[in-house]
Amino acid sequence: MKINEVIRAADSIAKNAFSLSEKAFPIQRLEERLRKEFNDEEIVLSYPEDEEKELFLPSRYTEIYIYCLVAMIFFWQKDYAEYNNNIALYTSMLEDFRRETAQKNAKTPSHFKNLFG
Numbered sequence: 001m002k003i004n005e006v007i008r009a010a011d012s013i014a015k016n017a018f019s020l021s022e023k024a025f026p027i028q029r030l031e032e033r034l035r036k037e038f039n040d041e042e043i044v045l046s047y048p049e050d051e052e053k054e055l056f057l058p059s060r061y062t063e064i065y066i067y068c069l070v071a072m073i074f075f076w077q078k079d080y081a082e083y084n085n086n087i088a089l090y091t092s093m094l095e096d097f098r099r100e101t102a103q104k105n106a107k108t109p110s111h112f113k114n115l116f117g
Contacts, residue, residue: 001062010069026072
């Protein structure tokens with residue numbers, strides 16, 4: 001998924017008059033945080049230069065970007081009930097992704113020895 005695709009999806013859910021660069025900003029910050037947390041990769045995205053860059057999350061988790069942006073749109077519009085609904089979905093899906101990633105990357109001890117040898 002790309003930044004422009006996230007913006008189009010969010011616009012279909014939450015009607016708004018915000019500019020593309022305003023809507024791209026939370027996606028960029030989220031992408032930077034995700035890459036830092038999961039890949040230990042420092043990046044800085046800018047819009048519109050990176051609008052066609054493929055985002056980090058796998059396809060089954062791309063709703064995280066959409067929920068994040070929709071939540072921010074509702075927050076900016078001062079619709080806090082809708083913000084809370086979307087931020088809860090965002091948080092839940094992000095925790096699912098964290099849990100799945102931790103399970104995939106769990107290191108099993110190869111030569112575990114107890115106290116007694």
